[in-house]
Amino acid sequence: MEIKNNKLIMDKSANALGALTQRLGRALLFSITAIPTLAIIFIIFFITREALPFFSDLKNVAEFFTGTNWRPSNDADPHFGALPIFYGTVMVTVGSCIVAVPLGILTAVCLSEIVSKKISRIFKPVVELLAAIPSVAFGFFALIVFAPLLQNHGGIVLFGAALACGIPLSLIISLPLGEWVSIKILKLKDESAHPWVCTAIFVPGCSLVCAAAAALLNVEISSGTNALNASVILAIMALPTIVSISQDAINSVGRDMREGSLALGATRFETIFKVVLPCAKSGIAVAVILGLMRVVGETMVVWMASGNSLKIPEPFYNVLEPVRTMTATIAGEMGEADQSTGSARYHVLFAMSFCLLVGGLILNAASQWVASDRLKAKKI
Amino acid sequence: MRNILDRSFTIMARACLCLMALTLLGFLLPIIYNGLGAVFFNATVEHEKFLRENLDYDIPQKKIELIERADAARAPLWKMISSYENSHGAAESGKLLAQIRKDVFASMRADKETLEKILGLGGRERAEKLRKYAESAWKIYDLEASRLAKSEISPFALDKAFKSEQTSLESDAKKFASDCDKTMKLGFSKRNSLRRNICLPPLGLMKKLRAEISLQNAAYFELKNGIRELLGPSDKTEKSKLNLLRQRYGQTRMDMAKKTLEESILHINIKTKNSRGAEISRRVASKQYFKNSAVEDMIDYIENNFDSMLKPHFTAYWGFFFDEPFDSNIFGGIWPMICGTFYLTFGSMLIAAPLGIAAAIYFSEYAKEGRVISLLRMCVGTLAGVPSIVFGLFGLAFLINTLKVSESKSVLAGAITLALLILPTIIRACEEALKAVPQSYREAALGLGAGKWKAICTVILPAALPSMLTGIIISMGRAAGETAPIIFTAATSIGSALAISDIFTQPTPALPWNIYNICSEHEMADRVGHVQYGMVLTLIGLVLALNFAAIWMRARLQNKVK
Incomplete structure (x- = not known):
């Protein structure tokens, strides 16, 4: 600083300016980075603000969660019983999980453990394309192609689906069950008799x-x-999410585990079920939760394909009855309530989306918690 | 034993894989097949007529000749219809009835004394006597009318004659009553009673006869509507009276024309009375119903000259992508929707990409792990998990109702909402891309004397750009296909393509929303099947093209790295 003619040292003012721009640039970047956080806060704030007028009346809240009479547009005598709508959401979600979770995990196992690298590389785009197809296209398919098929040839479709699921399932169950029976109950010494027992159960x-x-x-x-x-x-729709994330989880299981298991004489099936899947279980849990989130938050498919009926199916597990979900209700009714901002209907729909948002946040927190657990476990 | 289990498991897992591929195929194939049908199809001459008259297409001479030949083939049919509707016997018999009517009135005028006597009576008795008098006076007329109803004159023409008789009977009765009023000074109530009762018997008969033939006529009208639906109106004067485009043109597609022939011409709904006398609707084969009448010849003619009246020819209608829709998408193309999707996608991209890249730079280059940063990161993940419909409501409550970025729905509000939706995806993709840049690049840049900012701009960003673009393109595909966020913020079901200057204030039609709309809420969903498939194919094609581009870019990148 003392040597004024030394050109190596920068001008004090330039230095300050540079530092200032650096600071400013950094602050700008930080504020941009904070946009998602701000967005989350704003979303929660605004949804809550619009939902509060409805939730402030406790009688409404009780009816909302337990009532079955949904007539929000009736100004003289409005009813906000949303139980059938909540039930429809749960039913559709559980139903799709029953289909998607086993299928998705099996596909992921197959892609990373069974088929060759080449085939797996070919299939990756298939999974991605399935994920990229817009939901409204799926809704279109459900409404225009699948619904008439179900309506006109429902019996045959159900028959085929039952056979396609049931026979492999009975095979997979009867094999270990037969072995267990012949060893533990019949106490057969001769191993060659085991297949007969299995067949006796399988048939x-x-x-x-x-x-x-x-x-x-x-x-x-x-x-x-x-x-x-x-x-x-x-x-x-949930399959691609489940497949790709659980595939990542399965791939991240160390090679040494697999090789150890195989070296001890386990078959590939045993290795997968007793070693690989337990190791990858938290990753798979994350995959299932993310798949679930996609299902719960999905609007267009359920709006177009679920039938939008305000009745709880009779009996409660009857999947062949039309139902209605929260997202479909919001999408379908907000258009009519929109003009009269401030009406009871407008607020009750916001209350519903508040429930949806809370559900989404909880699921998201769960997935992040499981994922961080996994990271911690890995570090140890 | 364990091997069998192992095998069967392997087979099942492979089957799952195949199932997934089959699902994709089973999903895409019908959409591609039927969607291409919106562009390439077997068109009828009505298609060319529509294009020439509404969209100013230059139709080649060959096709104009085709139209003329088709019109020539239709001429006999129109002639049959008009001769059926105006059959000569009906006009003559109408004249005959009119003559009898005049005679009856003349004789009643001549017979003043009887009338005066009856009118002199009071109240109810007067009305009764008047009715009896009228009954005897109109006997000949009634007989003639009943005979005509049983004759071979077409019910359609007869109905016309009877209708005109009805009106003239009413007006004549009025005139007769006022004439009597003048000569006899009847007063208001007597004149009224005369007017009401003097023509009661023939009017009642006309009503009864018309009700009988109206059932037959309804069936004929049903058939005629079917013919209209198939071929359009017969001439220009009729055409100019019709408002809706769907009434002004026949079927433009051969598949729809065949369906119309089968469902509205060869089979019709007729109304009959059941045993209890209530009207019920029944579906019958029209040839059977109109057996041995002139109508049967019409149906035969249509069946035999079907092709020559419509002149099917294969066509590629590229205008499906570039034309405005007409008459709620029954005619024309889907340009406004494509345009709207384009605006929304690029709008959201213009907002989200810079923000996403900046946030990713901060996360990967500046941020030191700490509580604040992990909170920020968590929020990115949370934002990705918010259901898309909630984004839509947020856009409505915040952008439109609170900030008032526009009066009501607008492209701008929709684009901002979509940008928020895809922001997390972009941030993550860009961060991955930045992290993949080798540390040595940074060190080299810094070592050469570049500042941090300069290193980012000149070295790190260019190195990460291709894989950043991949992520951005994929999220563009997502923005193009999202429906729920734009329902309340940007989408409208009808409208024309927006100019750039309107995007800040106007809502726009957009492919995803219009697909929903045309499938679920269209009044004639069975007439726009090809448009539904065409729209879905366009949307899927758009999204998949973006994704293929991304996949291709990634593959090239991987090769480069190798």
Whole structure:
């Protein structure tokens, strides 16, 4: 500083300016980075603000969660019983999980453990394309292609699906069950007799499945847009998420684990079920939760495919009845409530989306918690 | 034993894989097949007529000749219809009835005394006597009318004759009553009673006869509507009276024309009375119903000359992508929707990409791990998990109702909402891309004397750009296909393509929303099947093209790295 003619030292003012711009630039970048945070805060704030007028009346809240009479547009005598809507959401979500989770995990296992690298590389774009297809296109498919199919040939579709799921399932169950029975109960010494026991279990099991499927053949579906339709299509939508994330999880299981298991004489099936999947279970849990989130938050498919009926199905597990979900209700009714901002209907729909938002946030927190658990476990 | 289990498991897992591929195929194939049908199809001459008259297409001479030949083939049909509707016997018999009517009135005028006597009576008795008098006076007329109803004159023409008789009976009765009023000084109530009762018997008969033939006529009208639906109106004067485009043109597509022939011409709904006398609707084969009448010849003619009246020819209608829609998408193309999707996608990209890249730079280059940063990161993840419909409501409550970025829905509000939706995806993709840049690049840049900012701009960003673009393109695909966020913020079901200057204030039609709309809320959903498929194919094509571009870029990048 003292040597004024030394050009190596920068001008004091330039230095300050540089530091200032650096600071400013950094602050700008930081504020941009904070936009998602701000957005989250704003979303929560505004949804809550619009929902509060409804939630402030406790009688409304009680009816909202337990009532079955949904008539928000009736100004003289409005009813806000949203139980059928919540139930529809749960039903469709559970239904799609039953389809998508086993299928997704199996596909992920197959892609990373069974088929060769080459085939797996070919299939990666298939999964990605399935993920990229817009939800409204799936909704279109459900409404225009799948619903008429269900309505006109419902029995055959159910029959085929029951056979396709039931026979492999009975095979997979009867094999270990037969072995267990022959060792633990019959106490057979001779190993060559085991297959006969398995067959003895498999044949009646299989015929049971066939009988059940044949009973389904006579089922008449009154409306093609129902909970089953929505569940199947939602399952297809959730598949890519589940497959790709659980595949990552499975891939990250160390090679040494697999090799150790195989070296001890386990078959590939045993290795996968007893070593690989338990190791990857938290990753798979994250995959399932993210798939679930996609299903719960999905609007267009359920709006178009679920039938939008305000009744709880009779009996409660009847997936062939039309249902209605929260997202579909919001999308369908807000258009009419929109003009009269401030009406009871407007606020109750915001209350519903508040529930949806809270559900989404909880699921998201769960997934992040599981993921961070996994990271911690890895570090140890 | 364990091997069998192993095998069967392997087979099942492979089956799952195949199932997934089959699902994709089973999903895409019908959409591609039917969607291409919106552009390439077997068109009828009505298609060319529509294009020439509404969209100013230059139709080649060959096709104009085709139209003329088709019109020539239709001429006999129109002739059959008009001769059926105006059959000569009906006009003559109408004249005959009119003559009898005049005679009856003349004789009643001549017979003043009886009338005066009856009118002299009081109240109810007067009305009764008047009715009896009228009954005897109109006997000949009634007989003639009943005979005509059973004759071979077409019910359509007969109905016309009876209708005109009805009106003239009413007006004549009025005139007769006022004439009597003048000569006899009847007063208001007597004149009224005369007017009401003097023509009661023939009017009642006309009503009864018309009700009988109206069932037959309704069936004929049903058939005629079917013919209209198939071929359009018969001539220009009729055409100019019709408002809706769907009434002004026949079926433009051969597949729809065949469906119309089968469903509205060969089979029709007729109304009959059931045993209890209530009207019920029944579906019958029209040839059977109109057996041995002139109508059967019409149906035969249509069936035999179907092709020559419509002149099917294969066509590629590229205008499907570039034309405005007409008459709620029954005619024309989908240009406004494509345009709207384009605006929304690029708008959201212009907002989200710079923000996303900046945030990613901060995360990967500046941020030191700490509580604040992990909170920020967590919020990115949370934002990605918010359901898309909630984004839509947020856009409505915040952007439109609170900030008032526009009066009501607008492209701008929709683009901002979509930008928020895809921001997390972009941030993550860009961060991954920046992290993939080798540390040595940074060190080299800093070592050469570049400042941090300069290193980022000149070295790190260019190195990461291709894989950043991949992520951005994929999220563009997502923005193009999202529906729920734009329902309340940007989308409208009808409208024309917006100019750039309107995007800040006007809502726009957009592919995803219009797909929903045309599938679920269209009044004639069965007439726009090809448009539905065409729109979905366009949207999927757009999104998949973006994704393929991204996949291709990534593959090239991987090769480069190798």
